[in-house]
Amino acid sequence: MTTLFIRGGTVVNADRAFKADVITQDGKITAVGENLSAPVGATIVDAGGQYVMPGGIDPHTHMQLPFMGTTTMDDFFTGTAAGLAGGNTTIIDFVIPNPQQPIMEAYQTWRGWAEKAASDYSFHVAITWWDETVKRDMGTLVQTEGVNSFKHFMAYKNAIMCDDETLVNSFKRCLELGAMPTVHAENGELVYLLQKTVAEMGIKGPEGHPLSRPPMVEGEAANRAIAIADVLNVPIYVVHVSCIEAAEAIARARARGQRVYGEVLAGHLVVDDSVYRHPDFATAAAHVMSPPFRPKGNQEFLWRGLQSGSLHTTATDHCTFCAAQKAAGKDDFSKIPNGTGGVEERLAVVWDDGVNTGRITPSEFVAITSANTAKLFNIYPQKGSVSVGADADLVVWDPAGTKTLSAKTQFSKGDFNIFEGRTVKGIPSHTVSQGELVFVQGDLRAVNGKGRYIKRPAFNDN
Amino acid sequence: MTTLFIRGGTVVNADRAFKADVITQDGKITAVGENLSAPVGATIVDAGGQYVMPGGIDPHTHMQLPFMGTTTMDDFFTGTAAGLAGGNTTIIDFVIPNPQQPIMEAYQTWRGWAEKAASDYSFHVAITWWDETVKRDMGTLVQTEGVNSFKHFMAYKNAIMCDDETLVNSFKRCLELGAMPTVHAENGELVYLLQKTVAEMGIKGPEGHPLSRPPMVEGEAANRAIAIADVLNVPIYVVHVSCIEAAEAIARARARGQRVYGEVLAGHLVVDDSVYRHPDFATAAAHVMSPPFRPKGNQEFLWRGLQSGSLHTTATDHCTFCAAQKAAGKDDFSKIPNGTGGVEERLAVVWDDGVNTGRITPSEFVAITSANTAKLFNIYPQKGSVSVGADADLVVWDPAGTKTLSAKTQFSKGDFNIFEGRTVKGIPSHTVSQGELVFVQGDLRAVNGKGRYIKRPAFNDN
Amino acid sequence: MTTLFIRGGTVVNADRAFKADVITQDGKITAVGENLSAPVGATIVDAGGQYVMPGGIDPHTHMQLPFMGTTTMDDFFTGTAAGLAGGNTTIIDFVIPNPQQPIMEAYQTWRGWAEKAASDYSFHVAITWWDETVKRDMGTLVQTEGVNSFKHFMAYKNAIMCDDETLVNSFKRCLELGAMPTVHAENGELVYLLQKTVAEMGIKGPEGHPLSRPPMVEGEAANRAIAIADVLNVPIYVVHVSCIEAAEAIARARARGQRVYGEVLAGHLVVDDSVYRHPDFATAAAHVMSPPFRPKGNQEFLWRGLQSGSLHTTATDHCTFCAAQKAAGKDDFSKIPNGTGGVEERLAVVWDDGVNTGRITPSEFVAITSANTAKLFNIYPQKGSVSVGADADLVVWDPAGTKTLSAKTQFSKGDFNIFEGRTVKGIPSHTVSQGELVFVQGDLRAVNGKGRYIKRPAFNDN
Amino acid sequence: MTTLFIRGGTVVNADRAFKADVITQDGKITAVGENLSAPVGATIVDAGGQYVMPGGIDPHTHMQLPFMGTTTMDDFFTGTAAGLAGGNTTIIDFVIPNPQQPIMEAYQTWRGWAEKAASDYSFHVAITWWDETVKRDMGTLVQTEGVNSFKHFMAYKNAIMCDDETLVNSFKRCLELGAMPTVHAENGELVYLLQKTVAEMGIKGPEGHPLSRPPMVEGEAANRAIAIADVLNVPIYVVHVSCIEAAEAIARARARGQRVYGEVLAGHLVVDDSVYRHPDFATAAAHVMSPPFRPKGNQEFLWRGLQSGSLHTTATDHCTFCAAQKAAGKDDFSKIPNGTGGVEERLAVVWDDGVNTGRITPSEFVAITSANTAKLFNIYPQKGSVSVGADADLVVWDPAGTKTLSAKTQFSKGDFNIFEGRTVKGIPSHTVSQGELVFVQGDLRAVNGKGRYIKRPAFNDN
Ligand SMILES: [Zn+2]
Ligand SMILES: [Zn+2]
Ligand SMILES: [Zn+2]
Ligand SMILES: [Zn+2]
Ligand SMILES: [Zn+2]
Ligand SMILES: [Zn+2]
Ligand SMILES: [Zn+2]
Ligand SMILES: [Zn+2]
Known part of the structure; x- marks a missing residue:
């Protein structure tokens, strides 16, 4: 060697x-x-x-995510390779069982897919349904498979959405196991209603995407998940915090001493919602992800959270669908597959917009791109130092x-770059x-x- | 005359x-x-x-509420008579349909019960389930029956709890009709889980009641309902705000310009949670209501909300169960029928603890005991002036x-007084x-x- | 008649x-x-x-204000006449004694000037210095002259600035007399230092004005005055609240139950700080007033304060200097006489930006343009109803x-209109x-x- | 060795x-x-x-502080020795020049006194007045003497109080020099007025001490110093944060991304203001320090600040006056020399009330007792690791x-222990x-x- x-x-x-x-x-x-x-x-x-x-750790990627019989453009090899090119040496991806699918089965499937990875990797496992077998398998995953975090989607009704009943049961189980619950925070009922309402108003294009998922939809869900964690006395990690409303929910909880952690995507730090009004469908659709990019003002607020320590990590939610895949939603924005890339650009974008602007020091850069993730997911100082x-x-x-x-x-392998043309x-x-x-x-x-x-x-x- | x-x-x-x-x-x-x-x-x-x-208006009473084949001690006559003795000249009570019961049927039932009332009265109608007939009947109630407010119970799982799907549909319907949605704000899933958890810890007495409904359970639900109202652009009225967490949710929303209103019970202003630790079951059980009485510190915070205008009305949730009825929960606090009285004492208690202490002026007293309710429920200046x-x-x-x-x-006709011994x-x-x-x-x-x-x-x- | x-x-x-x-x-x-x-x-x-x-009441005007041997363009006749043309039937102007000048003498001077007024008028009296005679004369003004409010300038060092020693003494005296202290909230020491610093950077034009008075300078002073009022247990009224920082200081205090009131100028509601970057000196200088117009985002926040009831009145600070007078600061922005007009336009601007946009109802319009001022300064319902x-x-x-x-x-009679070209x-x-x-x-x-x-x-x- | x-x-x-x-x-x-x-x-x-x-670092002690011709009981030897017994290996003490005294002269005096120290030590230097020589000497201290922090007393009117004019000048100088300004945050004008007011009410004993320095007096000053630092773009460290009001001022500033740091005394974490109502003068007087011990509720809030990272260090303000010295204020609480001990107990008290209660982890204990101070005052990792x-x-x-x-x-050598009887x-x-x-x-x-x-x-x- x-x-x-x-x-x-x-x-x-x-x-x-x-x-x-x-x-x-x-x-x-x-x-x-x-x-x-x-x-x-x-x-x-x-x-x-x-x-x-320390090499960057991206705590939030979706390589090789199956979707409608196809998969994202980047598999575990090309995705982690792109990560290495951007200075990342570890990713934490997600196992996402279908509702009713045994979670061990899904876990084994993802483990198989990941064997081709070029860099080290780990997995969060999503809890998309609940019964005693799920509860039991969470124990197996923690105790024998080295999984110490579980993800909960509060949106995507009629698909992988985790309702409050499952949420409270899973959070309680996490506490027993010493695992960290994490949430994708958006109120799925509101999104569902708003998608219909926006469509009824005649808005079918990508500009309808942010209208159906306004910041308060995220702020509400973040606040709810945090409150549940508070009541059950379990820590919580909120993925892809994108807006003032969610960041404030975290800050409020931390101010009462609660152990709450927030993740920010590189994209949410520098891209705003004007992208959805791009006249070209492909360009606008390429930016469709959830939570959506937000109005100006939110970006600065996220930076402040990272500066003050109320937000902790940066990630990408790397999930690359190409133009042909995005075209599935040509006549209905709610059908556009959600996802954007970034695993390769995160460190440079965060450095350029963070360190070069004086917002953060190089040590703080390391904290939010690597060390904090390693600490929060318990692989420090093996990683992150x-x-x-x-x-x-x-x-x-x-x-x-x-x-x-x-x-x-x-x-x-994605065909789009949300940071296109930005010189770092x-x-x-x-x-x-x-x-x-x-x-x-x-x-x-x-x-x-x-x-x-x-x-x-x-x-x-x- | x-x-x-x-x-x-x-x-x-x-x-x-x-x-x-x-x-x-x-x-x-x-x-x-x-x-x-x-x-x-x-x-x-x-x-x-x-x-x-102006005579007091109590915007929150439950006279003659059916419960397990019996009813509360006060019917519409004795309850309104007690109200008159306390200076109240109007009450707004609640029609509460069973899930799946046609809401017009329930409405007619309550109208019949109320005919014996000694003072003027009106009705909020609860939305406990959802389908197209409920949606249609809400229109009838508003347009022909003079009902301009609908109530949503966010707690009481497996009974009258209104889940988020019903909540968003009903709020949207309220907006169309020009009606005010109101909520009993407690996260029913958490209450359900905590009731089991507390019982598993071996706590069966009334002291378990507040443990199963901590303030954050209310704060979360209040925040959620308010966020939904914000997204749907409808005003909202939160009944019986009992704690800092819920009052802060309202204040935050108002600070962003949202039309949110909060009601406080006279009991929550002056009684704290030490009552649940009373050694005598009957006494402790007599105080069981939801949200429960809260730890010291919350009372002062509610007063501050009334002073600053972020809380608006005072009420009682008058709902009188006698000792024999309360005894149904002798071995299981979750079976104690929830409810306390107060319609007769509210004005005196609020005056004594509000005006006599210098917290509020007599004009502010009128605002929070009568005029604000009349304005918010659109009977001003017929009432409240x-x-x-x-x-x-x-x-x-x-x-x-x-x-x-x-x-x-x-x-x-109740056999207990939560203000027992207080000289006003x-x-x-x-x-x-x-x-x-x-x-x-x-x-x-x-x-x-x-x-x-x-x-x-x-x-x-x- | x-x-x-x-x-x-x-x-x-x-x-x-x-x-x-x-x-x-x-x-x-x-x-x-x-x-x-x-x-x-x-x-x-x-x-x-x-x-x-009810006719508008402008609680903040400076008619016929003496300045460098000349006076503002509008005297008490032309100023109140303009007010009548805009729907105002009362103004409250300011008596501003020079430091060391007996305040009764200043009061009589202003009373004389005001005799030509076309509408009803009243006076706040400024406390610009302190000794036992000032303390005594405050009593005379309250008890025999019908003055129930005193103004304190926290800025304008080496001129009319009121330091903390005077502030605390005067506030305490207000409490004894049942008078309302009011403040112009800007930290005068910071303004003084920043004016020098900005000049040293080579910035001499009107664009230096907002740089020397950033929002936090106002937020700090507002917070300080409010804290002092809290400690001394006296209510307080903050004039011309222009920014988020000051509005939040008020909201925080109100949330703890304190009696704090905030005034907003029509100009601050609709004009932003881009005016100071106008290439034409006369235009930029015409907008020089203190606190300055603020960056976008502040305007919306002030509206939210008026909506939620944490801000209470609208005013103009009507103080008209013509182009020739403004030219005194041609080479030094700190020498531009501070002041803009508006007494004639306030009601229309507030209606157009408030009622027409759905932010406020007509009743709320009356509250913030007339009734609240009448109540706060104790002439209700003679005025304001x-x-x-x-x-x-x-x-x-x-x-x-x-x-x-x-x-x-x-x-x-002013030669400029800060709302120029706006169609209401x-x-x-x-x-x-x-x-x-x-x-x-x-x-x-x-x-x-x-x-x-x-x-x-x-x-x-x- | x-x-x-x-x-x-x-x-x-x-x-x-x-x-x-x-x-x-x-x-x-x-x-x-x-x-x-x-x-x-x-x-x-x-x-x-x-x-x-890492050995504890106490960033706030006053060994051998001269007072009325005598000195505190602990000199640099006995004080640092007591510190060693408690696990502390470094202290940072204060050079406090008299107004008009050359600050280099005071610095040399303190350096001389400190030569007998048993552990390592360093010095903050107080800025108690302002002229060009002070400005110049600050440069000398930073550039040749290894002083990188300057202290400002916002209280103690007519003694060492630093008015806003000096504050803004010194803060600006700190920025030029790369030094950290620190403040004792209490509004000195209010304290002065309140001391007289309380005395006029007939309250002469130690119970008058907290009445003359209510929490808002500290909250105001903290907010002011932080706002000034924000405007001048310099970091700031607030010593002995004792109350909710001051802690919130820090948290607010941090939430906007400002570099603000807060110190908490071990005493303020566990002792409340009931001590001032002790019937024995000596006992009550022994607790007289500024800011005073605070009402219950403040202690928990300080802990929450340490937990969430909005407060950063723990200290003692070790300053030991014996009963005979305290007796100087027997008839006038404002004459009681301010100060309490604690250098020996801090670590044990913070561990016991922090780690044993589950509020903080051992690593967080090290952060708040040693590492954070080392980082903030730039001696890390020589110290603190x-x-x-x-x-x-x-x-x-x-x-x-x-x-x-x-x-x-x-x-x-002090004759009192504010933690008397506490078993850790x-x-x-x-x-x-x-x-x-x-x-x-x-x-x-x-x-x-x-x-x-x-x-x-x-x-x-x-
Ligand atoms: Zn997601
Ligand atoms: Zn994702
Ligand atoms: Zn209820
Ligand atoms: Zn009820
Ligand atoms: Zn002014
Ligand atoms: Zn003015
Ligand atoms: Zn101090
Ligand atoms: Zn000290």
Whole structure:
């Protein structure tokens, strides 16, 4: 295996930044310090003028998601490869059972799909229905499979929506198991009614998508899930917080001492809802995801949440449908498959709009792109830390490098880029996964199947 | 009919207080002014040193509520008579259809029961299920029966609970009809789970009641109903706001300009949750109502809401079950019939704890005991105002009079008084209903069947 | 004296609107009711399809304000005449003593200037310094001169700024006297420092004005004054609340039950800070007032405050300096005399942006343009109410009438109009002052000296 | 020098806890890891079942503070020795120049006094007046003396109070220098007025102390200082946040993304204002400090701030006056010297009320007692971290050890203990300072003069 000597950079951890060389051997970090000597045979990486950071962890992706007999464009190989190109060394994807499907069966299916992954990966498991077998299988997943988080969709009525009855039962079970409940927070009944109402008003195009899912629909659901977690005394993690209303629900709960955590998508930080009014259907439809991009003003508020510590992680909800797939909703916005990409661009976008603007420090960047996720999902400091003993998952970050983001040049197999044309300053020069250089100055060396499934222990395992 | 000359008092309306005599004839107020002459044959009421105010309106009572083959102790006669003794000249009660029962049928049943009322009355109608006939009948009630408000119970799972699907449909229908949706805000799924959880912990007595309905259970539901109303653009009225969490949900919504209104029960203003820890089952059980009485600190917060205008009305949820009825839950707190009295004491309790403490002015007292309810439910200034042309429904209020509240001396047929032993300063000396003296210095002259059904027009009738 | 019969309109009071005729005699309203008979000799005003409302009260004007040896363009005659043309029948202006000047002397000076007023008027008195004579004279003003409010400028260092020592002493004195303290809330030390800092950055033009007075400068001062009032247990009225930060300070205080009131200028409701970036100095300078016009987003927030009842009155701070006077600050924005007009346009602007947009009802319009001011400054219902016995100060409002606001057509002697070019729907057709028609369909009949000084009793006079 | 081998404990850092041995040599930590070998000649410390944490840092003490010709009971030796006994290895004290005294002179005086310290120490410098020499000397302190924080007293009128003019100038200077402004937040004008008012009411005893400094007095000042910092774009640290009002001001600012930090005293977390009503003057007076202990409810709110991350550090404001000194205010509470102890008890009290109750984790304990202070005042990871290269300042913490806190058994020279009689579970078994065992199982081995002055670099030194 490769030995790396990463020389002369500034190591950035969530707690501080400092000048140091880094040595990795056998897939682990073996030394961090000033003026180290290069081990014999080591590959030298010159990190002068650059930052050496823990590889990004994307806690929210959907690779190879089945949909209407087809799947998203990126499978676990191409999706994780694109991630590596963007400086990410781990993803946490989702197992999503159909209602009534045994959740162990769905879990095994996703495990199979993921074997081709190029980077390390892990799984949240969605709870889409409830009975005693589901309850039992949650225990198996936590105790033997290394799953410590369960997802609940509060929207998508008549499909995977989890009603309050299931929600309260599952949250209670999470508490027993030491697992973290997470929620996609939108009030599914309201979305359902509004989709019909908007259609009745004659609005059939993508501009109807945000009208059917206004911010309060998300704020309500976030508040509800948080209140339930409060009553049941279980922590909670809210995925893709997109608006002021939801961010305030989290902040209010945290102000009363509750353990609530919020995730923000890179897209929600910089894209606003004007995209849905684009005259070209394909362009507008390509932005259809839920929660939708939000009116100006929300973006700044999300940044403030990340600055103040009431929001904690950044993700992408990477879920790439191509134009042909999106066309399924040509005459009815509610039929447009929901999803956008971003796994490859997240770090650069967050750096550019966060660090370059003075909103956050490099250490805070590491916190919200890697370390916090590792801590919240209990794989820290194996992941999320540049320290001796940690996995050799690193990104060498060139703060002076620039790049114009585009679908034309992306590694992802998607055919669209929601950051199209945005020039960012601050890009990865090298990505190190399991101690190997998998991305070097634009050269992607991802290996199919090299990624490992990462077990995440329950929180009460002390 | 009687002509009254109420001489030398201070008339108090919601906008101001001023010295004036008041004359009533044929059930209406015919003159308000200084130094009026007594009409020939008028009955003279000396209001010197006293306040002349619009009679109280209790917007939340349950007279003659059927329960397990029996009914509450107070029927429409004894309940409204007790109300008159306390200075109230109107109540708004509830028609509560069983799920699947035609709502017009339930409405007619309640109208029949109410014919014996001694004071004027009106009805909110509960929406406990949903189909096209319910939707249609809501229109009939608004357009021909003078019902302009519909109630939704967010708790009482497996009984009258209204799930989110019904809620959003009914709210949307209210908007079409110009009717006000109202909610009993508690998350029924959480209550259901907590009742089981508390029982599993071995807690079977009344002390389990508040444990199964913590404040956040109410706060969540209030926030949810308000958010739904916001999204659908309909006003909303939250009944019996009992805790900080719910009051804050209302205040937040109002701060964004939403039309949200909150009702507070007299009991919630002055009684705290220590009552559930009373060693005597009967006493503790007698206080069982929902939402429960709350920990200290909540009472002050409710007062602040009334002071600042984020809460609007006071009520009682008068619903009197006797000790024998309460005993149904002797071994299981969740079986104790929910309800307490108060229609007779509300004005005195609110005056004593509000005006005497300096929290509110006499005009604000009139606002929160009478005028605001009349405005919100569209019977102002027929009710809620001492002005020419208004109904001659008045209370002459003696600010120096004192009384010790007690089940022993109450007119209500209930056998318990949640204000037992409290000595209040400020009591009605006379109550005038439809121009008749129905309560004079302790002498109750209520007449069975004298009360009229009051139609309330829809809000879009201009 | 004239007798008026205002026929067929909809009377709008703060508590409700209703069809009624109105009769005025000898300067008072003598009848309000349906189907009245016209008194013999009465002048008939046809109010069909129109609203009959209490005349507007502008609680914040500066007529004839002395400045650098000259005065504002509008004196008490032209200013109140312009007010009448806009539907206002009362103004409350300010006596502003120089530091060290006896406040009774200043008061007499202003009383003299005001004798030419065409409408009724009253005075707040500013406290610009402190010693025992000031304390004594405050008593005289309250007890014998009918002044029940005192103004405190928290900005204008080295001029009329009132430091915290004076503030706390004066607030305490207000409490003793039953008078309302009011504040111009801006942190004068910060403004002073920022004016220098902005100038050092090379910014000398009007665009420097808002940079030297950012919203937090106002928010801080508002919060401070309110906190002091809270500690000393005195109510407080914050003039010209212009931004989210100050409005939130008020809302927070009200939520804890404090008696805090907020005033909003018509200009702050509809004009934003882009005006300071106008390339023409005269135009940009014409908008210089303090607090400055604010970034977009603040306007909506102020409306929400008025909707929810955390803000209470609307005013203008009418203070007209012409282009030649504004030119004093051609090379230094801090030397531009602060002030804009508006007394003539307020009602129309508030109606158009408030009632026509659905934000407020006609009754709420009356509350925030007239009745609330009358109540807060203790001249209700003499002013602010269409009811028998009230002053015959009325405006007949044509909701279908339109007008394009412009300096070219205004009655005010100012040479600028901050609402220039705005077309409003809803204008006064008739203004009635003291029972006389003083403005009829565009014909202004203001009479020099016809206005009366209105005494306002202290709040503890019961 | 001593070599230590701390074996078998759980190392707790702010980011995580993990089993590890720790080796220290020459005053530095040289190894942290599992199954290390003991260096030859090392002193073995058995940490089995115990936590090994960075030594506490108390960011707020007043040792040897001169007062009326005498000084506090604890000088720099006895005070730091008491600190070591409690697990603290660093204090940050205050240089407090008299108004008009050259600040360099005061700085040198304090440096001299501190030479006898037994543990490491550093200094904040107070800005009590303003002119160009003060401005210049702030530069010298930052650039050559390692001072990176300046303190501002917003109370103590006619003594060391810093008015808004000085505040804004000093804050601006801090920004230029990369120094952190800190404030004692109380409105000095209000305190001054209230002290007189309370005295005029006949209240002369210690019960008058909290009446003269109600929470809003602190909340106002905190809000003001934070607003000024916001406008000037400088971070700010608020010392001894004691009440809801101040904590909310911080939380509000953080929610808009501002860099605001809050410190809480151990005393304010567990002691309430009932102490001032103690019948014994000496006892009541012994609790006199500012801000005063607060009504119940505030304590929980402070904990919530620490939990949610809106408050950051814990301190003591250790300032010990004995009964004879306190007696100076026997007839006038405003003359009682302000101050209480606590440097010895802070860690145990915070652990007991924080970790044992489940409010915070051991890692969060380290954050709020050590690491956060080190980061905020720029001495991390030299201090505040158990990691290779850090100073060997450690505490071995026995979570099973118990102790009853008492003046009788304390090492501090004060004669009172505000935690008297409180039995805590969780106490230091060993304290290590500069690699030496200075406290072992109750045996204090503090050495006069062994402590070093710690320079803290400016924040813009990259
Ligand atoms: Zn989702
Ligand atoms: Zn997703
Ligand atoms: Zn109810
Ligand atoms: Zn009820
Ligand atoms: Zn002003
Ligand atoms: Zn002004
Ligand atoms: Zn202090
Ligand atoms: Zn101190």
